[in-house]
Amino acid sequence: MATASPAWIVPVLLALAALCAAAEAEASPAKVPAMxxxxxxxxDVGSNNYLPGSAVPRANFPHNGVDFPTSRPTGRFSNGYNGIDFLALNMGFKRSPPPFLSVANRTNRQIxxxxxxxxxxxxxxxxxxxxGDSIVSMSKQVEQFATLRCNISARIGEEAADTVLSRSLFVISTGGNDIFAFxxxxxxxxxAQKQMFTSNLVSQYKNHVKALFGLGARKLAVIDVPPIGxxxxxxxxxxxxxxxxxxxELTRGLNKGVKDAMHGLSAxxxxxxxxxxxxxxxVQSIMKHPQRLGFKEVTTACCGSGKFNGKSGCTPNATLCDNRHEYLFWDLLHPTHATSKLAAAAIYNGSLHFAAPINFRQLAEDQC
Known part of the structure; x- marks a missing residue:
């Protein structure tokens, strides 16, 4: 782990969380046409619910979703909302965009x-x-977007589609599973092996971004990988x-490589x-100053089993904590609703420590 965060980080995080909570309550108009x-x-907000096979990672069962509206599991690996949900709210949307697979097999109008x-x-x-196995790879996700883009173009015209997409926000949050697999x-x-792996990973990441650019994406909002170790x-x-x-170490290498790649693409x-x-x-800030940020448990998962509740996922038979808002981790790998809310606030409206070279709000509001 890295050294201590600057002293000003904690009060800034708390202020940002309060600010973004107020913004959600005001339900301001969306800052971008789409996410x-x-x-x-x-x-993931439920994509895997629509995939066949027993090997597909799923979270569409209790205790997942216990703090979601109506207390129902949705496929999110969380007790409530995940970071994408909070980013959508901060952007002014009433809710996250739906899983593509939930509308992919319906009429063109619905698509x-x-x-x-x-x-x-x-x-x-x-x-x-x-x-991964039996899931939708990043390459396939880009292909799915290409399909959606064709339908949008057919409906509103190529020029109008280009305009909408150029002003929309494209969010990418990936990389941790590749590191775990390695x-x-x-x-x-x-x-040498670590260097070769990281270089290949960054190269492929860059290819996905370039493919999205070729399909009309202009505003890329990347979420880096937390200290998954x-x-x-x-x-x-x-x-x-x-x-x-x-x-x-591998996480830091990937994050630095992606940072350099994005800078190069922008040029x-x-x-x-x-x-x-x-x-x-x-996550580093929370682990360093948990109590000051409202957390009491930063090593053990709220829901799970075994050592640190980290031996298995959050299933209906897993141990479930009561004070979920005080936990950094929901299950063996994923953050709680409370953690995601704080992270989204920092990324959306924070300083260069949390989002660079500009934050997500500034990226969304950029009209140039």
Whole structure:
């Protein structure tokens, strides 16, 4: 883990959370025409509910969703909302865009609800096509968006579609599953192996962004990977219950590589604008100053079983905590509703410590 956060970080995080809560209550008009979301379980709002097969990662059962409106599981790996939901609210939308797969097999008129956005994220997926099984890879997610784009163009015309998409926000949250897959195959990689893996991962990430740009995306909102070596699951594997350093090292390498790649793309692609929101910085701040930020438990999951509740996922038979708002982690790998709310506030309206080179609000409001 990195060194202590600056002293001003905690009060700023608290102020941002209060500010964004007030903004949600006011229900201001949406700042962008639409949000299009790509990634893994950190962004999935129910895509995997529509996939066949027993190997598909799912969260459409209790205790997931216990704090969601009507207390129902939706496919989100959370007790309530996830970070995408809060970003959508902060942007002025009444709710997150729906899973693309929930409308993909319906009429063209219903598909073009995508004019308000769609969510393509699939739990278990990664940057690489080889990551995950029986899920929607990033490559396939981009293909799905291409299909949606064709339907939008057919409905409102190519020029109008270009205008809508150029002003819309494209959110990407992925990479952690690729790191876990690499670590599962080689838990003690050499420096050369780590470098080769990270370089390939960043290269593929860059290709996905360029493909989206080619389909009309101009505003890219990237969410980096948190210190996944400190999640309950990796901790449960460590003899002393500590964070697994190699996972965190790989995460830092990926985050830096993506940061450099996005900077390079902004210099070479006309009209390309971006922001990188740092869930990594938010989680580090919570782990360093939990009580000051309203948290009491930052190592054990609220829902799960075994050591740190990190040996298995949140199932109907899992142990469930009562004070969910005081937990950093909901299950073995995912944040709670409370954590996601704080992270979204920091990424949306925060300083360069949490989002750079501009924050998500500034990216959304950019009219140039």
């Amino acid at each position: 299009y979301v790509f990634g893994d379980s950190t962004a 073009t609800r995508g004019l308000l956005g769609a969510n393509f994220a699939s739990a278990g997926s990664g940057v690489l096509d080889t990551t 670590f599962s195959a080689n838990s003690t990689p050499t420096a 400190c999640c309950p699951y990796p901790r449960s594997l460590h003899p002393l219950g500590a964070c697994i350093d190699v996972l965190n 070479s692609l006309g009209g390309f604008k971006y922001s990188i929101g740092s869930s990594h910085a938010v």
